[in-house]
Amino acid sequence: MAESNFVDYVKIYCRSGKGGRGSSHFRREKYIPKGGPDGGDGGRGGHIFLRGNRNYWTLLHLKYERHVIATSGESGSAKRSTGKDGEDRTIEVPCGTVVFDAETGEFICDVTEDGQVVMLLKGGRGGLGNCHFKTATNQAPRYAQPGEPAQERMVILQLKLLADVGLVGFPNAGKSTLLSVVSAAKPKIANYPFTTLEPNLGIVSYRDNRSFVMADIPGIIEGASEGKGLGLRFLRHIERNSLLLFMIPADSNDIRKEYEVLHNELVKYNPELLEKRRILAITKCDMLDEELIEEMKQELPEGIPSVFISSVSGLGITGLKDLLWNELNKETFHEVERIVHKSLDLSTIPVDDDDEDFVYVDDEDEDDLEICDWDDDEEELSQ
Numbered sequence: 001m002a003e004s005n006f007v008d009y010v011k012i013y014c015r016s017g018k019g020g021r022g023s024s025h026f027r028r029e030k031y032i033p034k035g036g037p038d039g040g041d042g043g044r045g046g047h048i049f050l051r052g053n054r055n056y057w058t059l060l061h062l063k064y065e066r067h068v069i070a071t072s073g074e075s076g077s078a079k080r081s082t083g084k085d086g087e088d089r090t091i092e093v094p095c096g097t098v099v100f101d102a103e104t105g106e107f108i109c110d111v112t113e114d115g116q117v118v119m120l121l122k123g124g125r126g127g128l129g130n131c132h133f134k135t136a137t138n139q140a141p142r143y144a145q146p147g148e149p150a151q152e153r154m155v156i157l158q159l160k161l162l163a164d165v166g167l168v169g170f171p172n173a174g175k176s177t178l179l180s181v182v183s184a185a186k187p188k189i190a191n192y193p194f195t196t197l198e199p200n201l202g203i204v205s206y207r208d209n210r211s212f213v214m215a216d217i218p219g220i221i222e223g224a225s226e227g228k229g230l231g232l233r234f235l236r237h238i239e240r241n242s243l244l245l246f247m248i249p250a251d252s253n254d255i256r257k258e259y260e261v262l263h264n265e266l267v268k269y270n271p272e273l274l275e276k277r278r279i280l281a282i283t284k285c286d287m288l289d290e291e292l293i294e295e296m297k298q299e300l301p302e303g304i305p306s307v308f309i310s311s312v313s314g315l316g317i318t319g320l321k322d323l324l325w326n327e328l329n330k331e332t333f334h335e336v337e338r339i340v341h342k343s344l345d346l347s348t349i350p351v352d353d354d355d356e357d358f359v360y361v362d363d364e365d366e367d368d369l370e371i372c373d374w375d376d377d378e379e380e381l382s383q
């Protein structure tokens, strides 16, 4: 499959900066004998932050930047001078990004709002210089603290699209066609299964300039929750949708059974999806006449509001929008919007080709190296 620009999964290596070491220095000045300790503190290492940015739609920009490393704090120096703090690094992510630990699969945090800042790794504190350790009995401490070490972590960033309504259905159910009719989105539509290979978002404008977001995801088939079809990769995009619109074509053999299969796949994937509101739409109803519609109403599954629509003739589309809007604005609604992200099951994640040779070689103690060099220089000079 050709490389796609819709990147909803990246694995990156992050390392915060380590704290600068405190200095162990004594004041030396003409006419001031035994000037006492005056070594300054080390600077703080840089933090790693995540920031939600609504101008990003995917994680594409991170695909080729897989090491995010903040700089270390500088060491303290003479005259109680504090070392410079390391520079922080901020990773910009689209709203709806969820972060997991790549080694354990454990959920770390999620970023849902524009401008929301989350600290992913804390930079090490700088060490105290020897001027802090002067006591009555030890007037000339040679001891200064080293800086705190850096933190490192391999993390997985996953995007779970933020949309109000998610379209759920078998391939060829007419999901993309509906999205193209109610919004300005132009998804690919064709009469074969799996036309849609990556999620599409569209903004549905409603009366009086109000609007909501609809997400069309690739078709779901039996076994999707175990990875069949395009399966698991896209199911997570409906976890965040507030409302699920199930779509079953009118020419299906057994509507009730199809609905159950779809429902079971979602529940197997994440039982919390059961709590979301659902609406059933019978699509392609331009093929039916009034009588048939009445007949079919008897066969529909119980306990779920249903509508008959046709994206081609426009039948029921306004009614559907009304229904969606009303459901979205119900008072109790937002309780179910919150979801609990289950930890990742790392065995189910397909290994990226480039993941295998993704090893980071640590350049051991760059600070210490610098210090050695400096000492050497000084020796050379004094010779």
Ligand SMILES: Nc1nc2c(ncn2[C@@H]2O[C@H](COP(=O)(O)OP(=O)(O)OP(=O)(O)O)[C@@H](O)[C@H]2O)c(=O)[nH]1
Pocket: 169, 170, 171, 172, 173, 174, 175, 176, 177, 178, 188, 189, 190, 191, 192, 193, 194, 195, 196, 197, 217, 218, 219, 220, 283, 284, 285, 286, 287, 309, 310, 311, 312, 313
């Ligand atoms: N007669 C009729 N045909 C429709 C209607 N809606 C969609 N179709 C046809 O159904 C076929 C599949 O439509 P798509 O919108 O691509 O289906 P999809 O659910 O997005 O399919 P995947 O992307 O493969 O999951 C296309 O040939 C559409 O022209 C409708 O309301 N009436």
Ligand SMILES: [Mg+2]
Pocket: 175, 176, 177, 187, 188, 189, 195, 196, 216, 218
């Ligand atoms: Mg489609």
